[in-house]
Amino acid sequence: MLSILGLSIVGLAVGSFFLGDSWFQLLIAAALGIVLTQVSFITHEAAHRQVFTSGPANDTMGRILANAVVGISYQWWMNKHTRHHANPNTVGKDPDIERDTISFTPDDASAQRGFSGWLTRRQGYLFFPLLTLEGLNLHWHSLRYLVTAPSVKNRTTELVTVLARLSIYVALVFLHLPVGMGCAFLGVQLAVFGVYMGGSFAPNHKGMPLIDRVTTVDFFSRQVLTSRNILGRTPLANLWLTMAYGGLNYQVEHHLFPNMPRMHLPAAAKIVQQYCADLNVPYTVASVRQSYSQVISYLNRVGLSGRDPFDCPMVTQFRPS
Known part of the structure; x- marks a missing residue:
């Protein structure tokens, strides 16, 4: 599967090169968003020790795929996802139900005022439109974690790799495409990536029972x-x-x-x-x-x-x- 995804990325790069200044480049961007989401799925599997029998080998693969290919911190994802698995849908313990634009608990919703309150009251209907920004949100939270978290394993290596991946990718897009088309390319790729990622993870737990902070459940x-x-x-x-x-x-x-x-x-x-x-x-x-x-x-x-x-x-x- 990983070989297929690697060949897909090469094929999209070659296709983009031959298309030149064409708005069909946006189809390449959409396809790239899909491929990068599939790469993220394999990264997720490596983080869960599903790919190799060796833990270090899984970590190495996960770190390469997350940092250098997807452009998201592997350590940030591991920290967040480990806490989620230990306490799914548990208020105050599961980071996936902490407020981040969308409120997942009535207490968080009732605390919102102004534009945030207006958005919260319509958040269900705005769910998929908001997901178009999720790709950008993932990159931002990843970088913020690497910079501000008090203790991060392989902080320097991950930060340098993620920044290099993002910088080189953006530079190649604007070297190859006019500014307007390049912006559209990045926008479409991030939007598709965000909708696909968010649309894959959200249905698994959202709307299922929440567990309060003090209840003990086996x-x-x-x-x-x-x-x-x-x-x-x-x-x-x-x-x-x-x-x-x-x-x-x-x-x-x-x-x-x-x-x-x-x-x-x-x-x-x-x-x-x-x-x-x-x-x-x-x-x-x-x-x-x-x-x-x-x-x-x-x-x-x-x-x-x-x-x-x-x-x-x-x-x-x-x-x-």
């Missing part, structure tokens, strides 16, 4: 109850979904067995689903459409919960915006 229940699988109606559909989501569509099994390669997740899912049925533990499965519908509905409910309780709904509805 490992099995915590991982199953907070996760949602995204499956189709046929094995072939599930194969395509597994490729498209990098195995993240089997989120329940991924959280129970984080070191399990994606090829084994479908078989594990049958066992886990039966086990949950025997124990009467809810096991959530949704289609692609249902999962995004549930995420958007949840974000809207959270956003609307942050309204001023003294606002009259009728006045709010008809008040000029």
Whole structure:
């Protein structure tokens, strides 16, 4: 898979070179956003020790792919993602539900005022438009972590590599394309990357039960109850979904067995689903459409919960915006 992605990047570079000053370059940019997301999936698997039997080998691969290819700090991702896996959807412990433009808890939503409050009340409907900025957001948070975090393993190496990757990439784009077309190229690539990344990770937990700071939940229940699988109606559909989501569509099994390669997740899912049925533990499965519908509905409910309780709904509805 990694060889295919490597050849794809080379092919896109060659295609871009021969296209020259053509707006068809935006198709190259969109394709590059998709390929870089797929590279991120393999980086995610390396971080979970799914690629090699050796931990250092996985780390080396993950660091190269994240820092030099995708342009995001591997150490930042490891720090954030490890905390997420330990406490999925746990308020105050899971960094993936901390407020960052979007509010995932009513308390965060109620604290928003002004433009932020306006956006929060409409965040479900604005979810996909906001994801077009997620690629830029990931790069920014990655760099900020490398610069400001008190202790970062391989800080200098990662910072230099990420900055070099981003700088060389931007320089090549503007050396090859006119300024306007180059800006459009970068915008499309980052937008596609952001929507694909955010659209792959968000449906796995958003809209699933939250766990407060003080409640004690056993490992099995915590991982199953907070996760949602995204499956189709046929094995072939599930194969395509597994490729498209990098195995993240089997989120329940991924959280129970984080070191399990994606090829084994479908078989594990049958066992886990039966086990949950025997124990009467809810096991959530949704289609692609249902999962995004549930995420958007949840974000809207959270956003609307942050309204001023003294606002009259009728006045709010008809008040000029």
